[in-house]
Amino acid sequence: MGLYSRLRSAWSVLHDGGYDFFSLDGKRNDVEARDYNLSAYYSNAFRGCLLAKARPLSSLPVRVCERDGDLRVKAGQPFAVALGDLLRHKWNPFMTGAEGIRWLMVTKDVLGEAFARVQYGADGLPVAIWPMSGAPTISVDNGGRPVFRYGGDKFTQSGNYLESEVIWVKSPLLDSDGIHGRSLAELAANEIGLSLDLSEFYSHMINGEGNFPGWLETDQQLNEQSFKRLVDQLKDGGGVLNAGKIRIFDNGVHYKTTTQSMVDLNLVEQERWVLLETCRTLSVPPQEVFELSNATYSNIEQGALNFANKTLVPECVALETAFSGVLWAAGFTDCYVQLDMNGLLRGSYKERMDGYRIGIYAGVYNPNEVRAKEDMAPYEGGDEFMRSTAYSTVNPETGEVTPAVTANNNASPLPGGNGDSQRDDGGPGDAHAMGTALAVVHADMARRVRERFEDKGDSDRFRDFAGRVLAPMAEACAAEGIEYDVNSDIEEIING
Structure with missing residues (x-):
């Protein structure tokens, strides 16, 4: 059977x-x-x-x-x-x-x-x-x-x-x-049977039981005693430990070799074929069972993704x-x-940290939630969610665009003049809806304008220079729907 x-x-x-x-x-x-x-x-x-x-x-x-x-x-x-x-x-x-x-x-x-x-x-x-x-x-x-x-x-x-x-x-x-x-x-079953047969064949070869080196010939008549002695000699020489020893036979017995060798069997390729067929049956990429003969850095990485998505x-x-x-x-x-399934990423520290960073800055996780995933204690203030000041929300019914940071939750108003003071009277230098990034940019613009004023004084040429320097700020405020007057800002910078 x-x-x-x-x-x-x-x-x-x-x-x-x-x-x-x-x-x-x-x-x-x-x-x-x-x-x-x-x-x-x-x-x-x-x-x-x-x-x-x-x-x-x-x-x-x-x-x-x-x-x-x-x-x-x-x-x-x-x-x-x-x-x-x-x-x-x-x-x-x-x-x-x-x-x-x-x-x-x-x-x-x-x-x-x-x-x-x-x-x-x-x-x-x-x-x-x-x-x-x-x-x-x-x-x-x-x-x-x-x-x-x-x-x-x-x-x-x-x-x-x-x-x-x-x-x-x-x-x-x-x-x-x-x-x-x-x-x-x-x-x-066929692949499993071949795998078992190959393992048994290797075992027999190591024990000297499955090799086929050739046969013995003689022109003389062997009696029972001579035949038994010949059989005992053959048994005594089997196995790995006796490999390489010279056999000496009497009664004119000489050795004839066969044309077939272990190289002709190509057993390694047979084992590889059995493994690949088994991998196909169980939907496992060969590199997952350490068959790396055709592996490269790129296809191993892609194979791991395919294994996770299509098998696991x-x-x-x-x-x-x-x-x-x-x-x-x-x-x-x-x-x-x-x-x-995120547990499969626990072995890759860099990928895990990159994923956490993206999740925190996108507002998906807060820092304490990430620390809990890493079995770390929370800290005070870590329950707050972060949100990028560069994002805006869109009303799905009206299509109205609303800045993510408004006058009510702006923690970093745009500084006026040279950046040393802040306004809260709603004037042109007050960026109620502007975040820290634009405040820094405006401070640099104000510094350049004031240095030119202190060096050249007030003139039409100075006013033209200041307008060109502050033009990007005017465009940014217009895109965000924030009231901003370039001329009033220039006056504030001069008088600051």
């Missing part, structure tokens, strides 16, 4: 329920004795792709939210809070939340779907989540609700379980009825939907579970 047939037979056993996924027959490292339901785990290529997806997702922060109109807020329902605590910390006394997510991710791809049971306390709140080692059968009760009939395992008793008691995650491929997930390991995001949505199904089945339809 081939590997594909063995996997398919094992899959039928799993769907009958009651199979202990974690059991092994014989020695763990014995390829022939192992349970072939775990064959995918013995394939370096398949195992590497599984972990490339499961490990990043298991590191993401988990939170339970609810909708308050169009806003997303932290869920306050006791049921949602209890479920969130389990997902963030420990599913049960033997399994952390990160281990639980890794188990779901790996199991669903190997078996096609993964199930976990939610245990409730006397108060009706979730108190534990237990992995289900088998696959329950699914039916519908008289009310149209799904019922999961399970054969039981070491942590879950046999019986019927409702939708609110079962977390169900499926692989990306579904069967023809659209209900059950298909095993990616089963569909990639869909997997993340599948997990969120499965966890949220418990909330929805319990009647909390406004609540949902969210995995924070």
